[in-house]
Amino acid sequence: MQVTEHVHAIKIPFSLTSDSGMLIERFVYAYLIYGREVCLVDCGVASSEKIIFDYMKKTGRDPQEISLIVQTHSHADHIGATPVIKELTGCEVAAHSDALEWIEDPDVQFRERPIPNFDTLSGGPVKVDRVLEDGDVIDLGEGMAIRVIHTPGHSNGSISLVLSPDHVLFSGDSIPLPGDIPIYDNVAEVISSLRKLRETGGVKLLLSSWDDPVKGDDVYKAIDEGIDYVKRVHEAVLGFSSVSWEKVLEEIGLEGVPVNPLVVRTFEAHLKEDVDIS
Numbered sequence: 001m002q003v004t005e006h007v008h009a010i011k012i013p014f015s016l017t018s019d020s021g022m023l024i025e026r027f028v029y030a031y032l033i034y035g036r037e038v039c040l041v042d043c044g045v046a047s048s049e050k051i052i053f054d055y056m057k058k059t060g061r062d063p064q065e066i067s068l069i070v071q072t073h074s075h076a077d078h079i080g081a082t083p084v085i086k087e088l089t090g091c092e093v094a095a096h097s098d099a100l101e102w103i104e105d106p107d108v109q110f111r112e113r114p115i116p117n118f119d120t121l122s123g124g125p126v127k128v129d130r131v132l133e134d135g136d137v138i139d140l141g142e143g144m145a146i147r148v149i150h151t152p153g154h155s156n157g158s159i160s161l162v163l164s165p166d167h168v169l170f171s172g173d174s175i176p177l178p179g180d181i182p183i184y185d186n187v188a189e190v191i192s193s194l195r196k197l198r199e200t201g202g203v204k205l206l207l208s209s210w211d212d213p214v215k216g217d218d219v220y221k222a223i224d225e226g227i228d229y230v231k232r233v234h235e236a237v238l239g240f241s242s243v244s245w246e247k248v249l250e251e252i253g254l255e256g257v258p259v260n261p262l263v264v265r266t267f268e269a270h271l272k273e274d275v276d277i278s
């Protein structure tokens, strides 16, 4: 669906299987920026190229016009289709320096962050051609540009992107979503990244990877709610981790949600550090 003059959002559904064999339906957004050429922000899980290419053809663009993929971070559900799209189009891949290793060597990613279904999400290794740092600006031509904001916490090399002139903020998985499972590795970083995003003025549309587009004043509300949610998780973990992870989940409004390795990793991050999140 077209969300601004230049940006199109593609919602990519996928399923995970829990340890108990339960099927979990999830989705991830990938975004197309249509200019003289086409820039993709993330590529979804492995095999998502079909849905992306079909969408492009339907909207009058040729997949061969993709010249750049910008990865918001290294996780398998965002880079799954990247190797195939790069291979088929000859495009460049850009990512933050701290995300390089996990993108170029998914085996390392899986070793350091073993998650269920990794093999079905990942599409294998892919070389990063353009290494990004905080403050970098990517010129897309025709007056369009992307500014890079390093927003670690969800993962080391997580970045958010501001597209001008559309006033769009692509936040990847950087903004925790109340009501969904919290997923991040570093509590202090996730909070400081959210505060950094809060200070990014003039955003009219928030395009997260795990939520539908958010407009206007609700953009900053969503960031504030993310901060409040991390604080709520912090209190729940400190208060109830000695009881059980199930009890912590219940305390943050996720009663009955199965405990999985991602949730445990997040909760343990709250215990690992002496975090001041006041």
Ligand SMILES: [Zn+2]
Pocket: 073, 075, 154, 155, 173
């Ligand atoms: Zn992620």
